[in-house]
Amino acid sequence: MKITPNENNNFKAKTRFSLSFFKAIILLAFLTSGYIGKAQQQNSTKVHVGLIYPISSNGKHAVLDTNNLSINLLAGVSSVEKGFAFAGVANIVRNDTYGTQFAGFYNHIGQKANGALLAGFANTYHEGDGAAFAGFANIAHGNLRGVQFAGFTNVAMNVNGAQFAGFLNKSSNIKGPQMAGFMNIAKNASSSQLAGFMNKAKDVKGSQFAGFINIARKVKGTQIAGFINIADSSDFPIGILNFVKNGEKSIGLSADENQTTMLTFRSGGRTLYGILGVGYNFKNEDEVYAFEAGFGAHFFQSSTFRLNVELTGGSIESFKEGEYFKTSFKLLPALKLGKHLEIFGGPALNFVSTNTIEGKALNPKKHIEQWQNQRSDFQQTLYVGYGGGINIIF
Numbered sequence: 001m002k003i004t005p006n007e008n009n010n011f012k013a014k015t016r017f018s019l020s021f022f023k024a025i026i027l028l029a030f031l032t033s034g035y036i037g038k039a040q041q042q043n044s045t046k047v048h049v050g051l052i053y054p055i056s057s058n059g060k061h062a063v064l065d066t067n068n069l070s071i072n073l074l075a076g077v078s079s080v081e082k083g084f085a086f087a088g089v090a091n092i093v094r095n096d097t098y099g100t101q102f103a104g105f106y107n108h109i110g111q112k113a114n115g116a117l118l119a120g121f122a123n124t125y126h127e128g129d130g131a132a133f134a135g136f137a138n139i140a141h142g143n144l145r146g147v148q149f150a151g152f153t154n155v156a157m158n159v160n161g162a163q164f165a166g167f168l169n170k171s172s173n174i175k176g177p178q179m180a181g182f183m184n185i186a187k188n189a190s191s192s193q194l195a196g197f198m199n200k201a202k203d204v205k206g207s208q209f210a211g212f213i214n215i216a217r218k219v220k221g222t223q224i225a226g227f228i229n230i231a232d233s234s235d236f237p238i239g240i241l242n243f244v245k246n247g248e249k250s251i252g253l254s255a256d257e258n259q260t261t262m263l264t265f266r267s268g269g270r271t272l273y274g275i276l277g278v279g280y281n282f283k284n285e286d287e288v289y290a291f292e293a294g295f296g297a298h299f300f301q302s303s304t305f306r307l308n309v310e311l312t313g314g315s316i317e318s319f320k321e322g323e324y325f326k327t328s329f330k331l332l333p334a335l336k337l338g339k340h341l342e343i344f345g346g347p348a349l350n351f352v353s354t355n356t357i358e359g360k361a362l363n364p365k366k367h368i369e370q371w372q373n374q375r376s377d378f379q380q381t382l383y384v385g386y387g388g389g390i391n392i393i394f
Contacts, residue, residue: 053077053092063094128156144171177206192221214239235269240276240293242268252277254389256348258362259283260290260316266391272297275312284358286318294328308332308344322356323378330387345388352381 048067050056052074058065062077070076070085078085081097090106100116101107107117109125117123117132125132127142131149138148140156147161148154153168162176163169169178170185177191178184184193185200192206193199199208200215207221208214214223219234229237232245243249247269255261264277272295279290294312310330315323327350334344354360355377363370367383 048072048076048078050076229274231269236272237269237274238272238295240274241265242272242274244269246270248273248393250342250391250393252389252391254344254387256387257364257385262290262292262389264292266296268296270298270301275310277314281316281362283362284316286320287316287322287324287356287358289317289319291315291317304336306334306336308334316359316362318356322354322359324354324356324359324362325352327351328385332388334391340393342391342393343388344391346386348385348387350381350383350385352383353378355379 046058046065046067048056048058048062048065048070050058050072052072053062053076054060056062056072056076064079066080066082067078067085068083070078070081070091072087074088075090075092076085076087077092078094080095081093081099081101083099085091085097085099085101087103089104090108091101091103092108093101094110096111096114097109098114100118101109101113102118103120105119105121107119107123109117112127113125113130113132115130117125117130119134121135122137122139123132123134124139126140128140128144128146131147132138134150136150136152138150138154143158144156145160148156148163151166154163154165154170156163156171159171159174159176163171163174163178165180167180167182168185169180172186173188174186175190177194178186178189179194181196183198183200184195186193187202189201189204189206192209193201193204194209196211198213198215199210201208202217204216204219204221208216208219208223210225212226213228213230214225215230216223216234217232219231221236223229223231223234223237223239225239227240229239229242229244231237234244234247237244247267249267252264252266253261254264259282260279261282262277262279264275266273266275268274275292275294275296277292281288281290292312292314294310296308296310299307299309310332312330313325313327315325317324328348330346330348332344332346334342336342352359352363360379363381364383367381369382371380373379
């Protein structure tokens with residue numbers, strides 16, 4: 001069969017086109033494979049969807065990947081998260097996170113968590129810059145700039161922010177408040193500590209508020225405790241017992257207008273102090289056992305004189321039927337007889353509530369006001385009394 005010149009030219013053109021197309025495909029494949037290889041080496045950002053490692057869109061290489069969005073039904077694993085990450089059980093990130101990490105049970109960030117962490121049980125991370133919310137615990141092994149909220153405990157090294165826990169907060173140094181249902185622990189606190197039971201710190205540049213006890217070395221603010229304050233230096237402790245190393249303690253013997261004699265322990269700082277006393281009433285026959293507790297403050301202090309202002313609450317008991325309660329506001333000028341002895345005495349504004357015969361007999365005939373409760377046998381009396389005594393200071 002004879003081939004014409006036109007047919008020969010067409011065949012050569014088709015052959016050249018096929019070779020050019022084939023070369024283009026080879027070049028495109030080469031360039032694409034090189035780009036993909038480079039992208040795999042750099043672990044480019046992506047969307048990560050899965051069930052549990054390695055059953056996910058990132059497969060076995062998930063631990064090396066950086067993601068913009070991660071959604072895992074059970075648990076997800078990655079190198080870096082730059083956006084929102086959700087897991088029904090746990091998020092495990094080997095390095096840093098940027099954004100919000102939400103897990104039904106547990107978030108673990110190997111390095112720094114930048115953003116929010118929300119977990120049903122716990123968040124653990126090396127450092128943080130943001131807020132962490134956990135049903136049980138937030139644990140930062142390094143420094144934290146932000147806030148920790150936990151149902152049970154928060155732990156961090158140096159905190160520039162705040163800690164709120166249902167039971168315990170612990171940090172080395174904190175520049176912000178600590179609030180816990182039971183206990184706060186810090187080496188240095190630059191703000192206030194508030195706990196249902198106990199606060200413990202080395203140096204506090206703020207105040208401590210505890211339901212039972214505060215412990216610190218140096219406090220520049222106020223210590224307020226339901227029972228005990230302990231410190232090396234604290235000028236403004238408010239508690240029944242205050243053991244301040246550079247403060248003042250005394251044991252006093254006093255008597256009032258009702259022949260109630262009290263042995264009282266006073267303890268506190270240079271200004272505020274607590275009062276706890278027991279005594280005996282020599283006027284009654286049955287209701288003779290006396291108790292009192294309260295707070296006081298020193299004013300106009302000098303080497304020979306000061307004014308002690310006290311607010312106390314007390315009772316006289318027979319440990320049988322009937323009640324006698326007495327609240328007193330006392331102004332007690334005190335004369336110092338050396339470093340370890342003072343005598344004091346002055347007026348007191350008293351409010352008494354009692355339902356006993358002997359208790360009502362203790363009230364003076366001259367009073368400011370008196371009320372008889374119409375629904376019970378309690379009688380309330382407001383009157384001015386007096387008292388005085390001697391203190392041994394140590």
